[in-house]
Amino acid sequence: MNSRRDFLQKLAASAIAMPFLSAYDALGNTDFHLSDNQGPVLRVAIMGLGGYASRVAEAMQSCKRAKITGLISGTPAKLQEWGAKYNVPEKNRYNYENFDNIKDNPDIDAVYVITPNALHHDQVIRVAKAGKHAISEKPMALNAKEGQEMVDACASAGVKLLVGYRMHFEPKTLEVIRMRQAGELGKILFFQGQCGFRIGDPSQWRLNKALAGGGSMMDIGIYAINGARYMVGEEPVWVTAQETKTDTIKFKEGVDETIQFQLGFPSGAVASCLSTYNMNYLDRFFLNGEKGFAELQPSTGYGPIKGRTNKGELTQPHETHQTRQMDEMAGIILDGNKPVVPVDGLEGVRDLKIIDAIYAACASGQRQDLNT
């Protein structure tokens, strides 16, 4: 790899010689593994150029430690458009048939999989087999068994697997976790997580069991599960759940509209949560302890997150979630940094075990014990 001085000299020379090209193009994309004294840059290929990928890509323009260097899509026009927009050369653009060839591409360190839920499993395993780190969007898979297979595949390939849990880096969320860990809220007794929105277009993949793996629980309810775990700071040992459905045409068999669920924790703390595709204005976390409380509302939207505790308003500044997430993930992958709340594959599997149990509880009406 070139030294930083070589890089800057090349950059200066190329800027004079080729003023119309970005630094990335001007260097022939040979070395972009450097950043301004922040450490090496994680070079990321984005797979699935849809709605959320667009948000991630825009946010990544402000990253200090992560950069888009590859694209994977089934639509040639999107590859063309995104390639031009983000300066990704043709040799770093792939489709779903040939992306295994990234194994021979030294410009790509990691692939961020942002496709419909059902595709994450096979795509992450192919990424691992190509020797690249994988970041999977949530839910990482359709069930815990699939999630564990992804964890195992990445472990045996010697690559890291992270899940796109952006809230794990959100400053107000982290402040509540700090307060809880410092004992400022006292013994934790109760958590409430309400996550939902009213879903539109009935033909979208989110309402297709084969692609989504379920309904609101897979998509938005997972935030309440994940939030219950990082807010209470324990792994639940039992779950009960009840499903209600008002529209059986839109929400077909296996696609949940609304689920209420309860979690029990080893300390005796309990959580009461709601996941729905049928109600707007539902994005709220409430944590109650013997000495205080914390409330976040909105709690998991794109922000700014707002919150208060028994001590007053939370004032930590907002930063675009995906910018911070990708910079932090670069540190995790390249430097071995340990985040306050894990974002690795096992964290995703833990959520999926709870989702499996919630669906089992809805089907049986029985409380499910969790072996965590």
Ligand code: NAD
């Ligand atoms: P989307 O429909 O906007 O985009 C999905 C992309 O996958 C599209 O570009 C589509 O062309 C592509 N695709 C590839 N194969 C496909 C197939 N067989 N069927 C349908 N589409 C296919 O969806 P999205 O909102 O971008 O969601 C993608 C993933 O990101 C989901 O797993 C979702 O849960 C996750 N997501 C996460 C967040 C977050 O805040 N972390 C937010 C939104 C979505």
